[in-house]
Structures are given as C-alpha cells and as structure tokens.
Amino acid sequence: MTKCSLVIDLGFGDAGKGLTTDFLASQHPEQSLVVRFSGGHQIGHTVSTEALTHTFSNFGSGTFLGVPTYYSEHTTLFPPAILSEGEFLKKYKPKLYCHPLAMITTIYDIAYNRALEKQQHHGSCGLGFGTTIARNKAEIFFYANDLQFEWVVKQRLKSIKNYYETCLKSQPTEIQDYYKNELKDYNEDYFIASCSAIRKFYSVASLTDLAANFEHFIFEGSQGILLDTQHGIHPHTTWSYTTSKNAIQLIKTHLKTISDIDVFYVTRCYQTRHGNGPMAKTEPVALQYNENEANVTNEFQGVFRTQALDAELLNYALSCDAIHHQDLQSNKHLVITCLDQLPIFYYSNLLKKLDRTFNTVYGSYGPKRECIQKLSE
Numbered sequence: 283m284t285k286c287s288l289v290i291d292l293g294f295g296d297a298g299k300g301l302t303t304d305f306l307a308s309q310h311p312e313q314s315l316v317v318r319f320s321g322g323h324q325i326g327h328t329v330s331t332e333a334l335t336h337t338f339s340n341f342g343s344g345t346f347l348g349v350p351t352y353y354s355e356h357t358t359l360f361p362p363a364i365l366s367e368g369e370f371l372k373k374y375k376p377k378l379y380c381h382p383l384a385m386i387t388t389i390y391d392i393a394y395n396r397a398l399e400k401q402q403h404h405g406s407c408g409l410g411f412g413t414t415i416a417r418n419k420a421e422i423f424f425y426a427n428d429l430q431f432e433w434v435v436k437q438r439l440k441s442i443k444n445y446y447e448t449c450l451k452s453q454p455t456e457i458q459d460y461y462k463n464e465l466k467d468y469n470e471d472y473f474i475a476s477c478s479a480i481r482k483f484y485s486v487a488s489l490t491d492l493a494a495n496f497e498h499f500i501f502e503g504s505q506g507i508l509l510d511t512q513h514g515i516h517p518h519t520t521w522s523y524t525t526s527k528n529a530i531q532l533i534k535t536h537l538k539t540i541s542d543i544d545v546f547y548v549t550r551c552y553q554t555r556h557g558n559g560p561m562a563k564t565e566p567v568a569l570q571y572n573e574n575e576a577n578v579t580n581e582f583q584g585v586f587r588t589q590a591l592d593a594e595l596l597n598y599a600l601s602c603d604a605i606h607h608q609d610l611q612s613n614k615h616l617v618i619t620c621l622d623q624l625p626i627f628y629y630s631n632l633l634k635k636l637d638r639t640f641n642t643v644y645g646s647y648g649p650k651r652e653c654i655q656k657l658s659e
Contacts, residue, residue, distance in 0.1 A: 283541030286499045288529050288612075290547050291506035292599040294555040296586075297548040298619030300327025300343035303502045306546070307344030313497040315379075316342030316351045317489070319528040321504025321520070322358030323387060324409040340364045341376045342502055349500075350377035352489060353384045356528045358414050359426060360387040361476040368483040378484035379492060382427035387414045388439060389473060390446050393464035397457045412520070417445060427486055429477045439470065489536035499537060501529040507599040518559030527606040543612035547603075549596060550620040553589045562592035569623045 287306050291297045307314050328337045331346055340363050342351030353359060359380065368376050391410035398413075422445045424438040450458050503524060508514055510524040526545060533540065552567045567590050 284493070284497060284499065284537050284539050285542045286501065286529075286533055286537065286540060286544070288501045288503070288526050288543070288545045290503045290526055290545060290603060291524065292508075292547050292549045292596050293506045293553060294508045294559070294561075295505040296554050296556055297506065297550050298617070299503055299548055300329045300338060301619060302546055302548050302617050303327065303343035303500055304329045304346065306498075306500050307347050307349045310498055311344065311347040311349050314344060314347075314349045315492060315496040315499050316344045316349055317499055317501045317529070317532065318342060318351060318353050318357050319501050319503070319532055320356055320522045320524050322353075322385070322411050322414070322522075323360040323363050324358075324411040325504045327502070336371070338367075340367045341371060341378065342500075344500065344502075345371060345374055345376050348375060350379060352379040352487075352492060353381060353426070354489065354528065354532060355381040355383040355385075356522070357381075358385045358387050358411055360392075360409070361429065361480050362473060364480045364483060365476045368480065376483060379487045380426040380484050381488060382425060382486050384426040385414055385418050386424040386426060386429065386438075387411065388424065388442050389465065389468050389470075390439075390442050391417060393461050393468075394446050394449065396464055397453075397460040400460055401454070401457055411522075415522070417442065420445070426484075430481070430486070432474065432478065435474055435477050439473070489532055493537055499533075501526075501532075503529075507602055508595065510602065513599075513602040515560060518557070525603045525606050530607045530610065533610075543610060544615060545603075545607075545612050546615045546617050547600065548617045548619060549591065551591065551618050551624050552620070553591050553595070554587065556586045561587060561589055562595050564590035564592050566590070567624055570625070572620075572623050 289299050289302050289306070291299055303316060307316065323340055326337045326339055327343045328335065329343050329346060330336075334346075336346075338345060340360070342349065345351065364378070387410045389410075391413040393410075395410045395413040422442055424442060428434045428438055446461070450461060503526075504522060505520050505524045507525050509518070509520045511519050511522060513525065514520070533543070552569070553561060553564060555561045567588055569588060
C-alpha cells in the first residue's frame, strides 16, 4: 500500500520544509520519492548534514539520502541551474523525474521579472517563476518534453523572445532599459547546451508511471499558505497554489492504493517574512544561534523579517488548507522548527495557544516533541 506525506508551510515561507522533508525521507529512503507539486526553481530549502549544508533549489530535499525527485506539471525548471546544482551534488547521484508538461523558465522570463520587480517592489525572488507562469497562461509554452529536441528548444526561445518584446512595448522606458541590460551578457548557446547536458539528471515521466516503484511519496511544498495565489494578500503573493490543493489532486489522479495520508504543517516558533508585504503586528523577538540563517537580505526580495507568532494567522492558514481536502481522511501533524533560536517559546503561553489552536482545527497533532526537537536541531 502507498503512503503519502505532505509538507506544508503555515506561514510566509522559510519555516523548515527542507528540514522536514529530509527527516521524512530518512525513515525509508530506498522506498521514497519526493514530489514537488508547487513552485519551482525559485525555492530554497536548506538541509544540513555533518559534512555539508546545502540549499536545494532544483532537486528535492531528500537528495542527500539518494531519494529522487519528481517535478509535476504545476512546477517550473531552469536548465542552467539544474546543470550547476546537479554537478555540485553529483557524489549523491541526484535524480529528477519531470512531468512532460513541467514548465521551463528562460533568461527572458527572468529578465522581464526583474525589470518589473524594480518598479513594483512586490518582493519577488527575481528568478522568473511568476513570469513563466504568466507566459504559459498566455499560451506561449516551453515544456520539459521539449528539452529533448534541440530544434524545438531554439524555436521556443525565439517565440518567447518575441513575446516579451511585444510585452515591453506597453511598459515604461525604465523597464525596457532594465530588461535589455539584464540580457546584455546572455549566452543563448549556453542555455541551449544546458538543455541537452541535464539529460543525465532527469527522465520525463508521469506520476502514474512511477506509482508502482515507490511506497512513500513525500510531497514537498513551496513557500507558504500565506503566500498562496488564492489565500495570500494580493499583490504580495506567489503564482502558485501553496496549500495541499495540487498535492491532493495528484494523489487522487495518480496514486490509487493509498493506506495513509499524513499532512505535516510546518512553522518556525516565530513568524518570518522575506520581502515586502504585511505581517501580523506581534512583538519583536530576540533570536540566538541564528548565525547560519540561510535567508538574508537580497536585491529583489528585500529584508528578512522576524516577529512573534500569531495564533490567528496559523488558524487562518489551517482553515485555508482544510478547504482542499475535506473529502479525504488524513492525519495532521504540527512541526515546530528553530526552537533553539527562541528558548523562551517553551515557557510562553503561546505554546499552549498553539496546542489549543491545532486541537480545535484538526484534533491532536502528530510528531512527538522528541521528533520536533530533532527537526529543530
């Protein structure tokens, strides 16, 4: 029988989904497949071992354990980044499976994203994820299936370049100039070569094709429910369903014999937000042991902010996710990470509030505190 685990962020992202996915994959790595069902190459999920700390963007967070990754049709891929990260991780034999309709990001998508972000300041990562989704909605396509055919890759790039040149005509001169500047060092031959070079890392497949090969499917979410395109606060949202919506759809469509579904809701013990957008007005927090924080201020996202948790926001996120699997029986677990950075959390009334909040919404929560502590180390 097939077991499914869903890793969902209750906040604005950066809660510890990579850490949680790695932990789940460690239980039975030889039987597991990590499934990416939202977001794409713009994510950054950090996993640490005694030998290495790495932020995964193009491979799932079970890669250190030899667990392969499946990219669904709801995700994006950027071939040059796959090539670079794949070569860096080659001792771990990284393996990708890609749905043939997984969407491909190009440098044109990235350049247009960055040009717009310089004007809008919405808090984008600046890696072309949103513009890739928008382009596909405009029916200017480039898919994983196309990567196997060089002539098709060249034609796709030509059509995408023409698409953005048309889009730019209605934009201010500043955006047009920034877009052109982003492309001044672009080497299209290298991009085309990378599409061919990554064949050693991936195979095109449907999740149905893989259903019989694995016993544990770990659905590694992206960003957080409070950035969801439906449930976040516009315009500071992502172009993706960051709830369990896509994962549930994939399970129902491709995995027929399911024995257990476990949903792991992840939050740090404090509230975070990377980039612009509203946060709940809670008190500041004094963190410790955060010298190795992977989230830092950058040109496009802006400042990484931290505040005390807000139980109402967690409640809201849980209620949003519940909408998407009302007809499925599942076990719900609360995973609290980064406990070592905020020791006072143990002694606050907020921990009791979280217990009551989760019991109210879903009943008793999952991993034992020893497991939660392990996940925070």
